[in-house]
Amino acid sequence: MNSIIRRLVQEALHIKKLTPTIENEINYELTRLGHISEADFEALELLMSEMDAGRIQLVPSP
Numbered sequence: 668m669n670s671i672i673r674r675l676v677q678e679a680l681h682i683k684k685l686t687p688t689i690e691n692e693i694n695y696e697l698t699r700l701g702h703i704s705e706a707d708f709e710a711l712e713l714l715m716s717e718m719d720a721g722r723i724q725l726v727p728s729p
Contacts (some may be wrong), residue, residue: 671696672703677709679723685714687728 669677675693679685693711697703703711717723 669685670704670707673710676714679714683722684724685718686724686726722724 672693675689675696679689714723718725
């Protein structure tokens with residue numbers, strides 16, 4: 668089963684944007700779980716590297 672964090676990362680990769688909603692949902696899940704799995708960590712690392720490479724746009728809060 669795919670975790671919520673990985674699903675959110677997949678969504679950001681698909682739309683090529685990290686929206687405030689996606690970011691808030693990821694933060695909520697991390698807080699709710701209190702820990703991060705290896706797979707979720709790797710997904711977040713991928714998201715960060717894609718952002719660093721300029722392939723994912725950070726959308727500012729309105």
